[in-house]
Amino acid sequence: MPRPEPHESNGLTGRRVLITRSADRARPLASLLSSFGAEPLVLPLIDFERAGDQAPLDSALDRLVAGNFDWLVISSITTVRVLLDKAAQRGVDLADLVPSGTKVATIGPSSRQVLESVGLTVALSPTDVQSAEGLLAVWESSGGRVFLPQADIASPGLREGLTARGADVTSVVAYNTVDYPARPELRLTAELPSGVVVSRGDMPPTLSPDEARTAMDVGSLDAVVAASPSAARRIAHIFPALGTCRFIAIGRPTAAEASRIGLTVAATAKEPTPDGIVAALESVFANEGNPQ
Known part of the structure; x- marks a missing residue:
C-alpha cells in the first residue's frame, strides 16, 4: 500500500490510537501511525514466557x-x-x-x-x-x-x-x-535479526490500565488495536465499554473472538503488518475527517 505524505488527508491526523502491545513490539506500527499524523499510545496487555x-x-x-x-x-x-x-x-x-x-x-x-x-x-x-x-x-x-x-x-x-x-x-x-508483564526470569528475550523489523523513532508513550480507562471514559481514544484473541479478551475485561473508541482486529480469529464476547469490530486488518493495520484504520476514519 503506498504511504501518503504526512500532510495528505487520510483520516488519521490527530487520531489517538491505543496499541495493546509492549512498547518494543508496538514501535514499528507506532512509527508509521505517527508519520500519518496520528498519536499512538501503548497499553501492554499480554506477554510471553518460556x-x-x-x-x-x-x-x-x-x-x-x-x-x-x-x-x-x-x-x-x-x-x-x-x-x-x-x-x-x-x-x-x-x-x-x-x-x-x-x-x-x-x-x-x-x-x-x-x-x-x-x-x-x-x-x-x-x-x-x-x-x-x-x-x-x-x-x-x-x-x-x-x-x-x-x-x-x-x-x-x-x-x-x-x-x-x-x-x-x-x-x-x-x-x-501471560498477562503483562512476564516474569523476568522466564520472559522471552531473543532479539529478531537486525534490520528485519524496522523500529523507527522514539518509543510511543505507555499507559497504565487506569490511565487507559480514564482516557476511554472521557472519549479521548479513537481506536484500540488488538493483535490476538487473548488481547481481545483482556480489552473486554479492562474496559467496561468502549464508547466511541473503535475496535480494530488484526486477523479473523481476533475479530471472531471479539464478536463472541460482545465487542463491536469496526475493521479487521487483512494483513498482520503495520501497513495492513493502518489500512484498516483508514477504512474507518477516511470519510469522517480529522478530529478538531
Whole structure:
C-alpha cells in the first residue's frame, strides 16, 4: 500500500490510537501511525514466557535436527523468537536446526521475513488470508510428519486441520501467554535479526490500565488495536465499554473472538503488518475527517 505524505488527508491526523502491545513490539506500527499524523499510545496487555516444561520442546527439536520431520510449521513471530532462543542455547544458528529435507511453512509476512533473513527457505505461506485458516487453504501436502510448536493457548484448529489432511502432527507448547508483564526470569528475550523489523523513532508513550480507562471514559481514544484473541479478551475485561473508541482486529480469529464476547469490530486488518493495520484504520476514519 503506498504511504501518503504526512500532510495528505487520510483520516488519521490527530487520531489517538491505543496499541495493546509492549512498547518494543508496538514501535514499528507506532512509527508509521505517527508519520500519518496520528498519536499512538501503548497499553501492554499480554506477554510471553518460556514454557515451564522444556522437555517436550527440546525432544521435538532433537527430532527436527535429526531429520525426522517433513514440515516445520511456524504460526507466529513469537514462535520464531523461541526457536532463536533455542538455537542460541545450542550454540548454532536458527537455520542449523532445520535440515535441508524439511520444508518450512508459516502464516504471517513478519515470520517469513525473519526466517528467510536467517537463511531458511519458506516453502509455503498464504497470501490472501494470513491465518491458520489461510495456511490450511493452501496446504496441498498429503500425509507427512509435521512439527508444530505453538502457544499454550493456541486454538486447536491448525493442528486438527493438518491432521485431517493426513499429516502426523507433533504439537508442543513452545511458550506461555501471560498477562503483562512476564516474569523476568522466564520472559522471552531473543532479539529478531537486525534490520528485519524496522523500529523507527522514539518509543510511543505507555499507559497504565487506569490511565487507559480514564482516557476511554472521557472519549479521548479513537481506536484500540488488538493483535490476538487473548488481547481481545483482556480489552473486554479492562474496559467496561468502549464508547466511541473503535475496535480494530488484526486477523479473523481476533475479530471472531471479539464478536463472541460482545465487542463491536469496526475493521479487521487483512494483513498482520503495520501497513495492513493502518489500512484498516483508514477504512474507518477516511470519510469522517480529522478530529478538531
